[in-house]
Amino acid sequence: MDLLNLGIKSIFIENMVFAYFLGMCSFLAVSKKVSTAFGLGLAVVFVLGMTVPMNWLLNEFVLKEGALAWISADLATMDLSFLRFIMFIAIIAAMVQLVEMSIEKFSPALYGSLGIFLPLIAVNCAILGSSLFMAQRDYTIGEATVFGFGSGIGFFLAIIALAAIREKLRYSNVPNGLKGLGITMFITGLMGIAFMSFMGISI
Amino acid sequence: MSTETLEAPVAKQKEAMLSKRRRKFVTDPLSDDNPITIQVLGICSALAVTTQMQPTMVMAISVVFVMIFSNLTISLIRNLVPTRVRIIVQLAIVATLVTLVSEVLKAYAFDMYKELSVFIGLIITNCIVMGRLEAFALANKPYDSVLDGLGSGLGYSWIILAVAFFREIWGSGKVFGYPVFEAMGIENFSTNGLMVSPVGAFIVLGFIIWVQRTKSGYVEH
Numbered sequence: 514m515d516l517l518n519l520g521i522k523s524i525f526i527e528n529m530v531f532a533y534f535l536g537m538c539s540f541l542a543v544s545k546k547v548s549t550a551f552g553l554g555l556a557v558v559f560v561l562g563m564t565v566p567m568n569w570l571l572n573e574f575v576l577k578e579g580a581l582a583w584i585s586a587d588l589a590t591m592d593l594s595f596l597r598f599i600m601f602i603a604i605i606a607a608m609v610q611l612v613e614m615s616i617e618k619f620s621p622a623l624y625g626s627l628g629i630f631l632p633l634i635a636v637n638c639a640i641l642g643s644s645l646f647m648a649q650r651d652y653t654i655g656e657a658t659v660f661g662f663g664s665g666i667g668f669f670l671a672i673i674a675l676a677a678i679r680e681k682l683r684y685s686n687v688p689n690g691l692k693g694l695g696i697t698m699f700i701t702g703l704m705g706i707a708f709m710s711f712m713g714i715s716i
Numbered sequence: 717m718s719t720e721t722l723e724a725p726v727a728k729q730k731e732a733m734l735s736k737r738r739r740k741f742v743t744d745p746l747s748d749d750n751p752i753t754i755q756v757l758g759i760c761s762a763l764a765v766t767t768q769m770q771p772t773m774v775m776a777i778s779v780v781f782v783m784i785f786s787n788l789t790i791s792l793i794r795n796l797v798p799t800r801v802r803i804i805v806q807l808a809i810v811a812t813l814v815t816l817v818s819e820v821l822k823a824y825a826f827d828m829y830k831e832l833s834v835f836i837g838l839i840i841t842n843c844i845v846m847g848r849l850e851a852f853a854l855a856n857k858p859y860d861s862v863l864d865g866l867g868s869g870l871g872y873s874w875i876i877l878a879v880a881f882f883r884e885i886w887g888s889g890k891v892f893g894y895p896v897f898e899a900m901g902i903e904n905f906s907t908n909g910l911m912v913s914p915v916g917a918f919i920v921l922g923f924i925i926w927v928q929r930t931k932s933g934y935v936e937h
Contacts, residue, residue, distance in 0.1 A: 538758070702918030
């Protein structure tokens with residue numbers, strides 16, 4: 514039940530885009546068409562669901578204070594948490610590469626539609642941000658997995674909704690200075706208000 | 717993702733060693749080629765830390781520092797790194813610099829470190845840093861790259877400080893934590909809760925982009 518709660522929280526209430534502004538760069542850049550937004554969203558769900566548990570393992574068994582105790586008792590006082598940034602980003606970059614290679618090998622059709630987005634994901638703040646939140650909040654492995662997938666689905670929903678709105682918006686008369694990024698910021702703000710109404714839901 | 721939108725403006729620079737050309741590296745990103753409002757880079761952190769001026773200032777300084785030194789380092793080793801592995805190399809260098817910033821903050825400004833939490837770490841994936849490395853530092857001399865890093869960093873800084881100024885003054889009636897309205901003798905200034913919430917950031921930045929683009933005459937198609 515707690516896991517379900519956490520899942521709902523990470524999808525709707527603490528949505529990566531609307532509550533923490535993570536992944537905004539690709540959120541704004543790849544939301545012009547629903548079909549491309551769908552591809553990117555799917556890739557993000559996939560990579561987040563993989564990297565957050567991976568980084569949890571890394572954090573738990575290598576980086577955390579006293580995490581190295583399983584090697585020998587002498588290392589029980591080691592605290593490598595200052596290496597978190599560099600290790601997490603290395604895992605993410607490596608995972609993205611691996612995912613890209615395996616998709617290319619096993620499902621060329623999926624690779625055709627996801628392929629171009631995968632390299633971009635390594636530098637998507639939502640991915641690194643989720644791993645850092647996971648480390649900061651001391652999740653268990655189950656929570657970390659649910660949180661990873663939940664954050665990914667939250668991003669997926671947000672980017673598809675925005676892309677759909679922007680497709681409609683193409684036929685409206687927007688003031689010159691507001692075209693593109695400006696109006697998108699306002700739309701995102703309004704969508705944020707809508708998502709705020711999920712606040713306080715718990716099961 | 718940031719690279720394809722970026723390559724055109726810098727690639728055209730001539731090789732003349734004029735100081736005017738170099739001055740442009742610093743002044744261009746401040747208005748005509750601003751990383752946030754024109755190039756749409758680095759929005760994530762621009763919004764997340766801007767509820768108050770003080771953390772925004774710390775964030776701005778950190779980003780300028782990381783940009784200058786990552787541009788310098790990448791520019792120095794640009795001919796040694798094979799293109800296939802350049803992203804990893806860039807990420808490693810940026811992550812090292814960000815770790816440095818984070819450790820310094822942890823040691824000398826722990827409250828600030830707690831307040832900024834994960835957002836210092838997220839400078840690593842800040843598109844401005846990666847974007848400038850890809851578009852500029854990989855193809856230019858170290859000194860020019862330092863200037864470019866400084867310019868883009870400052871362009872980013874003034875936008876986030878502007879956002880923070882409006883959010884703090886409307887959201888909590890303060891500037892840098894100083895209660896301006898009380899000092900002016902206005903006792904019951906009612907604060908706007910929307911400005912403190914994430915939604916306020918989007919709307920304030922939307923207006924800033926509108927004003928800035930109207931002024932510089934930039935139109936997106």
